[in-house]
Every structure is written in C-alpha cells, then in structure tokens.
Amino acid sequence: MKVHLIGIGGTGMGAVAGLLAEAGHEVRGSDAAVYPPMSDQLSELGVPVMMPYAEDNLAWVPDLVVVGNVHGKDHIEVVAAQDRGIPLTSFPAVIGEQLLDGKHAIVVCGTHGKTTTTSLIGHILIEAGYDPSLFIGGVPVTLGRGYRSGRGSEFVIEGDEYDTAFFDKGPKFLHYAARTAVLTSVELDHVDIFPSFDAVRDTFKKLVSAIPADGLLVVCADSPDALAVAKHAVCKIEQYAVIDDGNEPPVEIGWWAQHSEITKSGRVGFDVFRRVAGRVERLEHFESLLVGRHNVANCVAAIAVACARSVPTADIQRGVASFAGVLRRQELRGIAGGVTVLDDYAHHPTAVRETLKALRKRYPKRRLIAVYEPRSATSRRKTFQAEFAEAFAHADEVVVGRLFDPSKIPPADRFDPERLALDLHRSGTKAAYVPDVDTIVKQLAESAAPGDIVCVLSSGSFDGLHDKLLDEIGDSMRPAHREDMAAVRNxxxxxxxxxxxxxxxxxxxxxxxxxxxxxxxxxxxxxxxxxxxxxxxxxxxxxxxxxxxxxxxxxxxxxxxxxxxxxxxxxxxxxxxxxxxxxxxxxxxxxxxxxxxxxxxxxxxxxxxxxxxxxxx
The missing domain is CATH 3.40.630.30 (Gcn5-related N-acetyltransferase (GNAT))
Incomplete structure (x- = not known):
C-alpha cells in the first residue's frame, strides 16, 4: 500500500512511518521542515520527505493519506487529498487497522508516566527475548527511536487520551484494542480539549470498558480517580502501589514496592511483593536508574505486566536494571564547570513536583535550579497557576521564562509567569522571571557553581537553552549525537x-x-x-x-x-x-x-x- 503522512517529522508520525516502511508499505511524507534525529531516521529508512506542504506532494497518488491531529480540514494537502478522492485516516487508526492484526496489544495510558512505563515494558520483553513491537511517544535511550517492529506476539503502545484528528475527536488509545492496559493516573490535563475533569474521566472510562473480559487492567492504587475509572472495567483488575512504610497494604493491592532506597551509585533499590492466592509473596529485589517515587511505581506496573506475560523473574530483574531511561526524562544534556544540566519534559504541576523531588533524592546536598518554560496547551493557561507555585517550591532556585506564543491563549485565560516567580519568592524560594533566553543563559553561567544541578523543564526546545548554557560555561562534556560522529572520527x-x-x-x-x-x-x-x-x-x-x-x-x-x-x-x-x-x-x-x-x-x-x-x- 502507498501511504502519505502529513507532518511526518513529528515523533508519532515518524514512528508510524517507520513501522509502515518496515512492514513493507511504500511510505512518503511531507512537513514544513524536518530536523535531526527524525530527518536521519527517515533517511535511513529510505522514506522521501517533501517540503514544504503543497498540493503536488500528492502527485504520486497514494492509496491513503495519514493526517496528524495538528492539521485541520483546510490544510492544503488535506484539501488536495479530498479533491483527488484519496481516503484520509489518522496514525492511531493506521496502527489499529494495519499493524496490530494478531498481536496482543499492551496499552499504557494515564496522565503521567506513559512514555517511561511503555518503554520499560518494551525493554523488559526485548531483554527476555520476546521480540515485541513498540510504539512510544518518546525515545528510549538505548533504542534510539520511538518504534520497533518485532515478530513476537506483543505490541506495546503508549496510549494517549488526546483527540485523534480533526475528523475523529475520540482519544487515540481507543484505536489500539487493548488486551492488557496500564492506567498510571487520572488527573485534569489537556484543558484545551477537555471542558472539565468529568470529561477526562469519561474518556478513560471508555478505555477500561473496552478491555475484553479475558483481558487485564493494571491500575495505580495511588490515584483515586484511576481507581474510580477502573470500576467500569469488566476484565481482571490488578492494583499496584508504592508503600512508604513497612506495613502490608490493603488486600485490594496486588503488587507493591517497599524498602526503596538510593544506593551509593545513585540508583534506586526496592523490594517488590505480590499477592498469590491470598498470600503475600516477595517477588525479588530490583534496582533501577529511574529515580523518584513515581518511577518506582512505573517499575512496579511494568513488572506486573511482564509477569502477566510469563516473563521469568530473573529476566524482569535484568530488564529493570539495564533500562537506561527515555530522552527528555531527567536526561543528562551535559556537564560544564562542574554544573550538571538536565532536560525534562515535565509541564504539569504533578510531573514537575515529582521530578524535582526525585532529583532531590538523586542529588542530595546539591543546589537544584529549575528553569521553566510554560509551553504546552495546559501550562500556558491559568488552570494550575497556584499548583505550579507549590510544585516548584521543591527547587532551591527557579527561573521562569516567558509564556510561549501567548497569542494562542485568550488574555483572560493565560498563565502568568511573573506571578509564579513572585509567588515563589514570597513563599521563600529564590525565583525570578526572565523572559529572554540569552539573558537566562548569561545569568546562570555567572551564578551556577560546581556541584549545582540545573534542570530545564519544557515540553519544547526552550530556544536551545541547554546547549547555549553549556557553551557559555565552556569545556562541556555531553552525550554524543549522530551529527557529532564525523567530528569524533576526526x-x-x-x-x-x-x-x-x-x-x-x-x-x-x-x-x-x-x-x-x-x-x-x-x-x-x-x-x-x-x-x-x-x-x-x-x-x-x-x-x-x-x-x-x-x-x-x-x-x-x-x-x-x-x-x-x-x-x-x-x-x-x-x-x-x-x-x-x-x-x-x-x-x-x-x-x-x-x-x-x-x-x-x-x-x-x-x-x-x-x-x-x-x-x-
């Protein structure tokens, strides 16, 4: 089949392009611009990319045109496809209709932790020799891309609750026909498309009620709304949690982690327990480089799913220990002058809070500086104005950047970055509002000292702040990228x-x-x-x-x-x-x-x- 993807440079669309190409389809696509690493990935696959968008990009007469959810009915290529009578579809529909046939779909959903948990489940299955297929909304460090085509029976998918396309306002995850599902959390998010929290809950209810009776729902017991949603499932339900004290949890909880501690290497060690025929059984001691209570919970969910797929415990233990994480999740961007610069995708107050608390544990007695760009559709709105102040209070110092593209948000609904800095300052956290990225870089380069941790939090590029800061400090060590390798060889x-x-x-x-x-x-x-x-x-x-x-x-x-x-x-x-x-x-x-x-x-x-x-x- 000949498939054309509009917006092929996006993470999800690029991953679908890879899956389709490796499945034997002829794939081409278009975008306004495509940058590394996606441009390199598509080039390696031999997938032609046409830039910019234009009617003539469809002159090769594809059988199907895949439309991303950021493109509307008036997009030039959407109109051209309709004029030519070429069917339109979405990438979730393509996955569900073209790639899932005969596979056991393991779908990871929830407000937080989807990308990490999906990636970890996939890594465990790979390490155990199961040869799964993967579709992930991020990039696992060792995999280097957001997809994998495997011959095994499992297809592990990150299930997003966001709408699918302009012609399909249902959530993406409904296209994936989950046989096994993980529900990590249910909170208010995506306020640009959900009018209320009830609308969010209703969307997740559709997910759990669609799981067949012989399927499995693994749900986080630490999320009251996730538990409430889970009651609408007709399949088997297994709850998981992180227990902070030494007591046995309520009988409803079937999987839990206890005795969590940071090792000398900076990794996290914890014991995992489960209930078997009403008895408590210690499964094993696990170690992971994923730091933070929320990440321990993600590990427990992945362990529960792996056990349900009959993965031997020793293989699960090895997979959890060797998982190197996901790009943009506490990702090391470099070290310069003794200052460690990290990148994190957190843009919801819960994610910000848990990330900063995790970094506190990972880097005790070191100054933690958070640099924040309000960029996502939700974070640019005032919905969580007060909650962000509470979340960022876990840092020693906070620099708040300007609101990204405020023209997209009605003035009365806009988040106020200056107020966030002022609220933090009044509550005792050193904070400043600095709208210019180059000014942020110069100030941090002058004030950051050896041993400091600078964590940049944004759902976008933040105008390249990470690399600009490392360059400004000088003599920086950074993880290499493909574009560095020619210089490495020199x-x-x-x-x-x-x-x-x-x-x-x-x-x-x-x-x-x-x-x-x-x-x-x-x-x-x-x-x-x-x-x-x-x-x-x-x-x-x-x-x-x-x-x-x-x-x-x-x-x-x-x-x-x-x-x-x-x-x-x-x-x-x-x-x-x-x-x-x-x-x-x-x-x-x-x-x-x-x-x-x-x-x-x-x-x-x-x-x-x-x-x-x-x-x-």
Missing amino acids: VLAAAGLEEPARDDQAVSFFVLRNEHGVVGCVALEVLGDDAILRALAIDPRFRGAGYGWMLADTAVNQARWRGVRRIYLLTETASEFFAAKFGFRVVDRSTLSKQVAASEVFTRPAGAHQVAMRLDL
Missing part, C-alpha cells in the same frame, strides 16, 4: 587511534566541546554487568588541559549510574594513567566475561597486543 584520527566510531554508535559516546568544537571523546559500551571503556581521545592541540581525566571520569560515573559492576578497557600506553587516576588493574584475558571477550573491541586484530585492564565498581 579527533580519533588526530590522536592516532583506530577505534570504531560509526554514526549508529553515537549512543555510546560522550564528547568534550570547547570554543573550537569537539576536541575530545570517550565511549562506554554497557554489556549487562560489564562495560567497555574505549576511544578516549583528545585533539593533540589541547592535551595537558585535563580533558582526558574529565572524559574518563564522566564515563566511570556513567557506568556506576547504569549499574555496571566491572569496567574493562584495552590500552598500549595509558595503563599507568588508568591505574593511578581510577584504580584500574591489569588482568589476564582469560578472566574476561564471554560478552566482553566476544565484543568488537576485544576481537579486532588491533587489540591483540594491548593490555587488558579492569575496574571493579
């Missing part, structure tokens, strides 16, 4: 190192940038409990500035956070550096784990005469 060549540095390996690399661009790099390849540190290189022009130690230290700390127990490396000339600075020791190759010994680094001929070293964490 650095490796200048340093005389023959190390693999393909574009698809960007997820393993960190780069160091100064005013000259990328001048250093290091890679950390995580293989379960083991990791390989490699490709540590500095442009010869900048040796002696301590860049090598900075990059290696970043890689070692990242390994600790990922739950790695042993780091291996190969070196010809730097064994004394790694031994003195970090405690690595020379080891015999016969002691290597099978995964490390079989890795690309340790099997290539160039490494045959190098010294193997190991650091036990």
Whole structure:
C-alpha cells in the first residue's frame, strides 16, 4: 500500500512511518521542515520527505493519506487529498487497522508516566527475548527511536487520551484494542480539549470498558480517580502501589514496592511483593536508574505486566536494571564547570513536583535550579497557576521564562509567569522571571557553581537553552549525537587511534566541546554487568588541559549510574594513567566475561597486543 503522512517529522508520525516502511508499505511524507534525529531516521529508512506542504506532494497518488491531529480540514494537502478522492485516516487508526492484526496489544495510558512505563515494558520483553513491537511517544535511550517492529506476539503502545484528528475527536488509545492496559493516573490535563475533569474521566472510562473480559487492567492504587475509572472495567483488575512504610497494604493491592532506597551509585533499590492466592509473596529485589517515587511505581506496573506475560523473574530483574531511561526524562544534556544540566519534559504541576523531588533524592546536598518554560496547551493557561507555585517550591532556585506564543491563549485565560516567580519568592524560594533566553543563559553561567544541578523543564526546545548554557560555561562534556560522529572520527584520527566510531554508535559516546568544537571523546559500551571503556581521545592541540581525566571520569560515573559492576578497557600506553587516576588493574584475558571477550573491541586484530585492564565498581 502507498501511504502519505502529513507532518511526518513529528515523533508519532515518524514512528508510524517507520513501522509502515518496515512492514513493507511504500511510505512518503511531507512537513514544513524536518530536523535531526527524525530527518536521519527517515533517511535511513529510505522514506522521501517533501517540503514544504503543497498540493503536488500528492502527485504520486497514494492509496491513503495519514493526517496528524495538528492539521485541520483546510490544510492544503488535506484539501488536495479530498479533491483527488484519496481516503484520509489518522496514525492511531493506521496502527489499529494495519499493524496490530494478531498481536496482543499492551496499552499504557494515564496522565503521567506513559512514555517511561511503555518503554520499560518494551525493554523488559526485548531483554527476555520476546521480540515485541513498540510504539512510544518518546525515545528510549538505548533504542534510539520511538518504534520497533518485532515478530513476537506483543505490541506495546503508549496510549494517549488526546483527540485523534480533526475528523475523529475520540482519544487515540481507543484505536489500539487493548488486551492488557496500564492506567498510571487520572488527573485534569489537556484543558484545551477537555471542558472539565468529568470529561477526562469519561474518556478513560471508555478505555477500561473496552478491555475484553479475558483481558487485564493494571491500575495505580495511588490515584483515586484511576481507581474510580477502573470500576467500569469488566476484565481482571490488578492494583499496584508504592508503600512508604513497612506495613502490608490493603488486600485490594496486588503488587507493591517497599524498602526503596538510593544506593551509593545513585540508583534506586526496592523490594517488590505480590499477592498469590491470598498470600503475600516477595517477588525479588530490583534496582533501577529511574529515580523518584513515581518511577518506582512505573517499575512496579511494568513488572506486573511482564509477569502477566510469563516473563521469568530473573529476566524482569535484568530488564529493570539495564533500562537506561527515555530522552527528555531527567536526561543528562551535559556537564560544564562542574554544573550538571538536565532536560525534562515535565509541564504539569504533578510531573514537575515529582521530578524535582526525585532529583532531590538523586542529588542530595546539591543546589537544584529549575528553569521553566510554560509551553504546552495546559501550562500556558491559568488552570494550575497556584499548583505550579507549590510544585516548584521543591527547587532551591527557579527561573521562569516567558509564556510561549501567548497569542494562542485568550488574555483572560493565560498563565502568568511573573506571578509564579513572585509567588515563589514570597513563599521563600529564590525565583525570578526572565523572559529572554540569552539573558537566562548569561545569568546562570555567572551564578551556577560546581556541584549545582540545573534542570530545564519544557515540553519544547526552550530556544536551545541547554546547549547555549553549556557553551557559555565552556569545556562541556555531553552525550554524543549522530551529527557529532564525523567530528569524533576526526579527533580519533588526530590522536592516532583506530577505534570504531560509526554514526549508529553515537549512543555510546560522550564528547568534550570547547570554543573550537569537539576536541575530545570517550565511549562506554554497557554489556549487562560489564562495560567497555574505549576511544578516549583528545585533539593533540589541547592535551595537558585535563580533558582526558574529565572524559574518563564522566564515563566511570556513567557506568556506576547504569549499574555496571566491572569496567574493562584495552590500552598500549595509558595503563599507568588508568591505574593511578581510577584504580584500574591489569588482568589476564582469560578472566574476561564471554560478552566482553566476544565484543568488537576485544576481537579486532588491533587489540591483540594491548593490555587488558579492569575496574571493579
């Protein structure tokens, strides 16, 4: 089938394009503009992208035109499709009608935690060898894209309650025919389309009532409205929760986490319990790099679903431990001058509160600076004016940016960012309203000190504030992107190192940038409990500035956070550096784990005469 997608550069539309292309359909699309990483993803798939929007983009006469929910009936390509008699549909309908046939749909829904929980369930199933298909509204770190085409029976989908298209005002999740569903929470959101909280509840009631009698609903017991909605289900219901004390929860709760604590590595450890035939059973102890009470709850939901799909406990434990998170959820954007810059998608007061509380636990005794852009349809309205002040009070300092595109919101309904800063200041939290992004960057670069955590919260790009701040502070270390890899290869060549540095390996690399661009790099390849540190290189022009130690230290700390127990490396000339600075020791190759010994680094001929070293964490 020939399929044309209007707005193909969006996260959801791009993911659907990938699923359709890998299913054998001929796919093309259009957009006003497409940027990395989506442009790279579509290029790799061989999907042509036409820019800008135009009638002639449909000259190839597709069989079907997929319309995103941001495009209306007057869109130039919508009109052109109707004039040509080409059927219109939405991407949720395409998933439901073209991609779900014969699959067991696991649909994750709720106001909060959908992307993380969907990604974690998918990761557990992948680690257990189930080969699932995935559709996610974000990008899991290790997957690198928001979709996956698998041959297994499970299709894990993030189910959004937002409307589907201009011709279909029902929620997206109804198209997915859930057999297993997770309901993480029910709160007021999307006030641009929902006139009341009752309308939100009614939408979720449609979800749970559509689950067949032999299906499963996993619902969070910490959300009273989610529990109320769950009463409309005719299928089996299992409640989950996080229990903060040592007491056994009410009998209605079938899954729960207890004894949660932050480990020395910054990861979270917790015990999971369940009820089996009326008896309490401790399933296992789990560790995760997902910090925060809300994320522990997300883990419990994923564990319950995995058990329902008969995944062995040891595989679930490994999957939870190795899950590296999702981009834009407490995502590390870089470290400069000892200042850690994070990015988070939180734009609802509950999400802001839980994110800041989680960061408090993850980085105790460090100053937490929150930088906020009111950008989403709900956050630009005054609906949660007071609630945002309560949520941001969990930071030490708050910088509030200007309201994004206020012209879209009636003046009487607009959120007041100046008032938020004033309310925080009056309640004892240092806060300022700074409407200009470049001014925010300059002020933070001057005031932020080594050890500070700067968390940027926005549902959009915030005019590139993250990278601007790292550039302003200088000598920053950042996770590499595909577009950095050409510069990485140049650095490796200048340093005389023959190390693999393909574009698809960007997820393993960190780069160091100064005013000259990328001048250093290091890679950390995580293989379960083991990791390989490699490709540590500095442009010869900048040796002696301590860049090598900075990059290696970043890689070692990242390994600790990922739950790695042993780091291996190969070196010809730097064994004394790694031994003195970090405690690595020379080891015999016969002691290597099978995964490390079989890795690309340790099997290539160039490494045959190098010294193997190991650091036990």
